[in-house]
Amino acid sequence: MRDDKDKVEEFLSGLRPPEPPRALEARVLRGAREALAREAGRDLWTRMWESRPLRLAWGISVSVLVICHIGITVVRPAPSPAGGQTARAAREGNGELAAIERLPRLDENAQPLLGMGAYRLAEQPESKPVAPATGAGKESAS
Amino acid sequence: MAAVSEEILRKSSEGRDRLGDRAGEPPPEVWRGLFAALAVGDPEALEALYRVAARRIFGLALWRTGSVEDAGDVVQEVFLRLAQKHRRLGRVRDPRSWLLGLAHHVAVDVARGRTRRAAEPLDDVPFLRAPEEDGARAIDAKRASSLLAKLPPTQRDAIYLRHFAECTFAVIGDITGVPTFTAASRYRLGIERLRRLLEEKR
Numbered sequence: 001m002r003d004d005k006d007k008v009e010e011f012l013s014g015l016r017p018p019e020p021p022r023a024l025e026a027r028v029l030r031g032a033r034e035a036l037a038r039e040a041g042r043d044l045w046t047r048m049w050e051s052r053p054l055r056l057a058w059g060i061s062v063s064v065l066v067i068c069h070i071g072i073t074v075v076r077p078a079p080s081p082a083g084g085q086t087a088r089a090a091r092e093g094n095g096e097l098a099a100i101e102r103l104p105r106l107d108e109n110a111q112p113l114l115g116m117g118a119y120r121l122a123e124q125p126e127s128k129p130v131a132p133a134t135g136a137g138k139e140s141a142s
Numbered sequence: 143m144a145a146v147s148e149e150i151l152r153k154s155s156e157g158r159d160r161l162g163d164r165a166g167e168p169p170p171e172v173w174r175g176l177f178a179a180l181a182v183g184d185p186e187a188l189e190a191l192y193r194v195a196a197r198r199i200f201g202l203a204l205w206r207t208g209s210v211e212d213a214g215d216v217v218q219e220v221f222l223r224l225a226q227k228h229r230r231l232g233r234v235r236d237p238r239s240w241l242l243g244l245a246h247h248v249a250v251d252v253a254r255g256r257t258r259r260a261a262e263p264l265d266d267v268p269f270l271r272a273p274e275e276d277g278a279r280a281i282d283a284k285r286a287s288s289l290l291a292k293l294p295p296t297q298r299d300a301i302y303l304r305h306f307a308e309c310t311f312a313v314i315g316d317i318t319g320v321p322t323f324t325a326a327s328r329y330r331l332g333i334e335r336l337r338r339l340l341e342e343k344r
Contacts, residue, residue, distance in 0.1 A: 011282070014279055016273075017269065024196075029188055
C-alpha cells in the first residue's frame with residue numbers, strides 16, 4: 001500500500017486539477033447575486049408561507065386537532081367498570097355507596113359547607129338540608 | 143459589510159502566501175468569516191467565497207461528472223443554493239467540508255440526470271493539468287487523465303479529496319456520505335488500481 005501510494009504520488013506530483021473557465025465566474029456570481037437579492041426581499045411571513053417543513057407541520061397539527069375532535073365528540077367512551085358497579089350498588093339500596101354517588105355540589109338543596117355557610121348550618125340542626133352523611137368531608141375538603 | 147469581505151480576502155491571500163501555493167486554502171476562520179458575512183446577506187462575500195472555493199468545487203465536480211460543462215453547472219448550482227439558503231450558513235461548523243459535501247451531492251445529481259453521457263468515454267477529459275511552463279509534464283498530465291478516466295467515480299472522488307483537497311478519511315466520509323472505513327477503502331482501491339494501470343502502460 002505504501003509503495004503503491006508512493007509511486008502514484010510521484011506520478012501525480014506537480015499535476016493539478018484544471019481551473020474553472022474564466023467566463024464561469026461572471027455567470028455564477030450574477031446568478032447568485034440575483035438569488036441573494038431575491039431572497040433578501042422576502043419577508044418573514046412569505047418565507048414561512050413558502051417553507052415546506054412549516055406547511056407540513058401546519059397540516060399535521062390541523063389533522064391531529066380534527067382527529068382528536070372527532071374522537072372526543074363522536075366516539076363515546078364506554079362506562080368504566082368501577083362507575084357501573086357503584087351505580088348498581090346504589091340502585092340496590094346500599095346507602096353508603098349511594099351517599100358517595102350523590103355529589104352534594106350537584107344537589108340543588110345542598111348548602112355550602114365552607115365559610116359562614118358552614119357555621120349557619122351548624123347553628124340550625126333542625127332545618128338540616130340534604131347533606132351527605134359520608135364523604136361530605138372529602139367534598140368539603142375539595 | 144463589503145469591507146469585512148475585503149478584510150477576509152486579504153487575510154486569505156496572506157495565508158495562501160504563507161502556506162505556499164500547494165495549500166492554496168484559507169484557514170478555517172476565513173471560511174467561517176465568509177459564511178458569517180454571507181449569512182447576513184453580504185453580496186461581496188459571494189465573490190470572496192468564489193475566489194477561495196470555486197477551484198475546489200470545480201475540480202471535485204469535474205472528477206465526479208467527467209464533463210467540464212457539467213462541472214461548470216455544478217459550481218453555478220452550488221452558489222445558487224448558497225445564496226438561497228444564506229441565512230442558515232452562520233450555523234455551519236465546518237464550512238469547507240460542508241461546501242464540498244454540497245458540491246458532491248449536486249455533482250451526483252447532475253451526473254445521474256445526464257445518463258446519456260455516462261456511456262461516453264472519458265479519455266479526453268482533462269482531470270489533471272501540468273503547469274504551463276512545464277511542457278514535459280503535459281504528456282504526463284494527459285496520461286494521468288486517461289488513467290483516472292478508467293477508475294469508478296467513487297474512487298476518483300476519494301483520490302481527489304485525499305490528494306488534492308487534503309481531507310482526512312473522516313472528512314471524506316462526511317463529504318461523500320459514507321463511513322470513514324469505506325472512504326479509506328475506496329482511496330486504497332483507487333490507488334492500487336491506478337498503480338496497476340501505470341505498470342500496464344509502461
